[in-house]
Amino acid sequence: MVAQTPSSSQGVTPSQRPPPARPSAPSHTSTANFEESNTSTTQHHRVPSFSVQKASDPPVEAVAPKSPGYLSPRGHHSRSSSVGSTSGRELPFEITEDELLPRILPEDTECKLRITFDVRDGKPNQRQFIFPSRKAWVAPPSYEQLYQQIIGQLSTHKKEILQNPQNLGIEVYRRHGSCLVVGARHEGPYSVIEDYDAEVLEQKAIQNICGFIHLYPFEPFRLEICLHFSSIRKTPQEPDGKYFRMVTNEINSKMSDNNFLDQEFLPRIHRDQLTSAHIIEQILVEEPRHLPERFGTDRKSLSRVIVEKGASILFIACVCRYMEIDLILHLIFEHKYNDASLPQLGDDACPKASCDSSVKNLLKQLKAFFARSIECDGKRHGLEDDEVMPIMNIPNCSTGSKETKLGEGSYGSVTAVTIDHSHHYLTGDPDRTFALKKFTDHGDFAASFVREFSMLERLFRKKHPHIVTHITSWTQRNVHYILYPRATRNLRIHMKSHRSPGRSGVNVAWLLRQFNGLASGLRSIHEMTEEAPGMNQNNHFVYGYHHDIKPENILLFEHVEGRNPVFKLSDFGAGKFHIMPKNHFNKPSQQSSQLRGTLSYYGPEYRGSKTRPFDIWALACVFFEATIWFALPHNHLAIFQSLREEESRQIFGWRDDFYWRECGNGSAKIELRPAVTEYFALLGGELAKGPDEIGRLLLGMLDLIMECFKIQPQERPKVGELCDRLDELQKKAETLFKNFEREVSTPSGSSGHSVKSNDGNVSESEDFFTRSPSQRNHTFPEDQASHRHR
Numbered sequence: 001m002v003a004q005t006p007s008s009s010q011g012v013t014p015s016q017r018p019p020p021a022r023p024s025a026p027s028h029t030s031t032a033n034f035e036e037s038n039t040s041t042t043q044h045h046r047v048p049s050f051s052v053q054k055a056s057d058p059p060v061e062a063v064a065p066k067s068p069g070y071l072s073p074r075g076h077h078s079r080s081s082s083v084g085s086t087s088g089r090e091l092p093f094e095i096t097e098d099e100l101l102p103r104i105l106p107e108d109t110e111c112k113l114r115i116t117f118d119v120r121d122g123k124p125n126q127r128q129f130i131f132p133s134r135k136a137w138v139a140p141p142s143y144e145q146l147y148q149q150i151i152g153q154l155s156t157h158k159k160e161i162l163q164n165p166q167n168l169g170i171e172v173y174r175r176h177g178s179c180l181v182v183g184a185r186h187e188g189p190y191s192v193i194e195d196y197d198a199e200v201l202e203q204k205a206i207q208n209i210c211g212f213i214h215l216y217p218f219e220p221f222r223l224e225i226c227l228h229f230s231s232i233r234k235t236p237q238e239p240d241g242k243y244f245r246m247v248t249n250e251i252n253s254k255m256s257d258n259n260f261l262d263q264e265f266l267p268r269i270h271r272d273q274l275t276s277a278h279i280i281e282q283i284l285v286e287e288p289r290h291l292p293e294r295f296g297t298d299r300k301s302l303s304r305v306i307v308e309k310g311a312s313i314l315f316i317a318c319v320c321r322y323m324e325i326d327l328i329l330h331l332i333f334e335h336k337y338n339d340a341s342l343p344q345l346g347d348d349a350c351p352k353a354s355c356d357s358s359v360k361n362l363l364k365q366l367k368a369f370f371a372r373s374i375e376c377d378g379k380r381h382g383l384e385d386d387e388v389m390p391i392m393n394i395p396n397c398s399t400g401s402k403e404t405k406l407g408e409g410s411y412g413s414v415t416a417v418t419i420d421h422s423h424h425y426l427t428g429d430p431d432r433t434f435a436l437k438k439f440t441d442h443g444d445f446a447a448s449f450v451r452e453f454s455m456l457e458r459l460f461r462k463k464h465p466h467i468v469t470h471i472t473s474w475t476q477r478n479v480h481y482i483l484y485p486r487a488t489r490n491l492r493i494h495m496k497s498h499r500s501p502g503r504s505g506v507n508v509a510w511l512l513r514q515f516n517g518l519a520s521g522l523r524s525i526h527e528m529t530e531e532a533p534g535m536n537q538n539n540h541f542v543y544g545y546h547h548d549i550k551p552e553n554i555l556l557f558e559h560v561e562g563r564n565p566v567f568k569l570s571d572f573g574a575g576k577f578h579i580m581p582k583n584h585f586n587k588p589s590q591q592s593s594q595l596r597g598t599l600s601y602y603g604p605e606y607r608g609s610k611t612r613p614f615d616i617w618a619l620a621c622v623f624f625e626a627t628i629w630f631a632l633p634h635n636h637l638a639i640f641q642s643l644r645e646e647e648s649r650q651i652f653g654w655r656d657d658f659y660w661r662e663c664g665n666g667s668a669k670i671e672l673r674p675a676v677t678e679y680f681a682l683l684g685g686e687l688a689k690g691p692d693e694i695g696r697l698l699l700g701m702l703d704l705i706m707e708c709f710k711i712q713p714q715e716r717p718k719v720g721e722l723c724d725r726l727d728e729l730q731k732k733a734e735t736l737f738k739n740f741e742r743e744v745s746t747p748s749g750s751s752g753h754s755v756k757s758n759d760g761n762v763s764e765s766e767d768f769f770t771r772s773p774s775q776r777n778h779t780f781p782e783d784q785a786s787h788r789h790r
């Protein structure tokens with residue numbers, strides 16, 4: 001008897017295992033004042049009064065606390081909590097929440113509540129209620145009122161559902177709940193709400209708010225509470241109706257559709273409702289036939305034994321396959337199958353008539369009850385053909401296609417997907433969308449997957465804020481998959497479809513942060529200081545290449561739509577890591593094995609030895625184009641490219657748009673294309689205009705870019721130098737433009753007027769506080785790390 005698939009011990013958790021641990025509900029009772037106001041969606045700047053002191057002390061200037069644990073959960077051991085580093089010393093101050101709260105929390109924190117119902121009028125249908133309200137969270141009764149509001153909405157809609165005679169015997173239950181802090185630029189901590197009562201909300205809201213303030217002390221934020229409710233029939237509609245029929249119908253109606261592989265599955269949350277001891281008992285009780293004597297006559301206690309044996313899902317799955325009850329009991333009691341040890345084909349032949357054929361029939365649908373859970377584990381899993389990943393396609397309404405393509409690369413396609421709420425706790429917003437990259441398993445495609453995954457595996461541990469790291473990966477039916485957070489778009493599309501945000505100090509600081517971030521991301525590949533596993537720890541470095549840097553592979557994560565996005569390096573299919581003895585570290589490195597994709601950004605050495613400077617050249621090309629987009633009128637990028645093409649030698653009628661050319665007849669002499677030098681001059685002239693400080697910074701950046709265009713690879717700056725100099729420029733920009741926070745806090749500081757909405761992402765006018773997180777894109781923990789991560 002086989003228990004589980006070999007892969008099930010790995011991080012894509014088999015469904016038998018519970019989803020990742022969730023915080024437990026506290027036992028505190030709240031009192032709070034929560035007035036509703038639908039009036040405004042404007043954000044509120046809070047006074048950063050964030051000091052740690054005795055409650056009796058006079059207020060002092062804000063100092064961010066050293067530890068996020070400064071506000072311990074109420075209702076635990078004490079109502080006091082300590083702040084600052086303990087390090088063996090006695091803490092100077094003891095603070096209590098009640099004293100500190102008014103000083104930590106803003107006067108009014110906006111709270112948005114989303115309640116979604118999967119109502120059952122034939123097909124599921126969702127409703128949302130958004131309460132944009134200004135709340136004085138410092139006044140504890142707020143939470144109580146919020147709770148009342150939720151309950152009010154719930155009971156109204158419950159009534160609506162239950163008034164329909166069709167819905168007699170329906171129970172409404174919560175599928176998912178989360179409490180999330182959303183900042184103007186970052187997403188903060190979130191918690192899953194187990195129960196929707198006021199105590200839990202208060203607890204989690206305060207914890208998350210405080211965590212957020214600790215991470216981003218000066219950033220405005222709001223609180224978002226998402227509650228998803230569903231309904232299920234747990235009692236037959238007619239008084240004499242059969243439980244067996246009701247369960248079968250419910251399960252069929254709750255089977256998830258639009259799975260990315262067209263596999264049906266029953267989401268865990270519904271499954272758990274329909275496999276309760278009560279339902280099993282009712283099915284056993286209504287069974288008209290006598291059961292074998294060894295099971296006794298007390299069917300109620302028999303149902304309890306089935307639950308104790310951990311076989312309730314198996315029992316219900318068998319019921320759905322119309323299996324005779326005594327055969328189901330035979331599988332559970334004689335074969336000792338249960339939810340953790342499922343029947344499998346090829347198990348010992350059973351002498352009992354119809355046992356084998358029934359198991360065969362059962363297996364066709366069994367995996368639908370055991371869809372996996374998805375965790376951010378960074379691992380690669382092997383799945384059996386019939387295992388179910390709870391991943392759904394997102395239909396593309398404009399094309400009528402059942403999936404939404406995000407990109408098509410040389411080795412596979414990338415599509416937008418969602419994950420069933422009850423099978424992941426990856427983000428605070430259960431409606432988030434993800435990007436799924438597929439590679440077919442022949443020849444080069446499989447090799448590309450292996451290369452990409454082995455790069456990602458190392459990068460996953462580093463979690464650089466400017467590198468797109470994956471969530472998890474698996475191989476099934478000879479197709480390789482990598483699940484990623486979903487970006488808004490790539491830099492190529494952004495530069496085409498969005499105008500420059502304008503050359504204000506705020507935007508210059510933003511651009512330099514992105515350049516510095518990308519260079520620093522590349523540095524973490526070029527100089528991966530991590531010791532190679534299994535090697536003599538002191539003697540080896542791991543270092544690598546990207547070798548496919550281009551605007552298509554810079555993904556943009558727009559935390560708040562229409563605002564300045566974060567640039568991240570992606571697509572490691574051409575990259576490779578090498579292990580090198582430390583004493584060889586400054587010697588020329590080995591070549592990467594693969595080059596692919598667009599040639600435009602290849603350095604002149606591309607036919608020969610391509611090493612780390614090859615990435616520096618390509619990164620400089622990206623910076624150069626981004627600077628053209630940033631500083632010159634919108635059509636200049638296209639003109640720059642066509643000029644480069646015109647300057648190509650047109651061998652065999654083929655035009656290239658490299659940044660360099662071979663000059664003379666067959667001569668080995670290489671020079672920058674005149675278009676590049678022309679644009680350098682044009683940019684220089686343009687950047688010198690306007691305020692001196694901004695001009696100086698941008699010219700400094702331009703000079704640095706040009707240094708990276710040295711024809712001889714060894715003359716280009718190393719990534720470390722690039723980072724140091726960008727860091728310096730960025731720091732200067734941030735000191736000069738201390739008000740850079742305005743880039744997100746005032747509409748005038750917003751980025752990228754949309755040129756056209758060809759990628760569906762426009763609108764900078766809408767205030768971010770009116771948007772739901774599903775309209776934004778991912779931020780994963782790496783986004784919360786410092787942007788000067790090294």
Ligand SMILES: Nc1ncnc2c1ncn2[C@@H]1O[C@H](COP(=O)(O)OP(=O)(O)OP(=O)(O)O)[C@@H](O)[C@H]1O
Pocket residue numbers: 406407408409410411412413414435437468484485486487488489490548552553555570571573596597
């Ligand atoms: N996480 C993501 N979120 C949103 N879009 C994405 C994501 N990953 C990739 N894409 C889109 O898909 C395109 C192709 O992805 P990617 O570069 O990873 O594929 P590829 O097969 O390696 O491409 P190529 O070999 O041509 O560089 C990207 O340019 C981007 O537009």
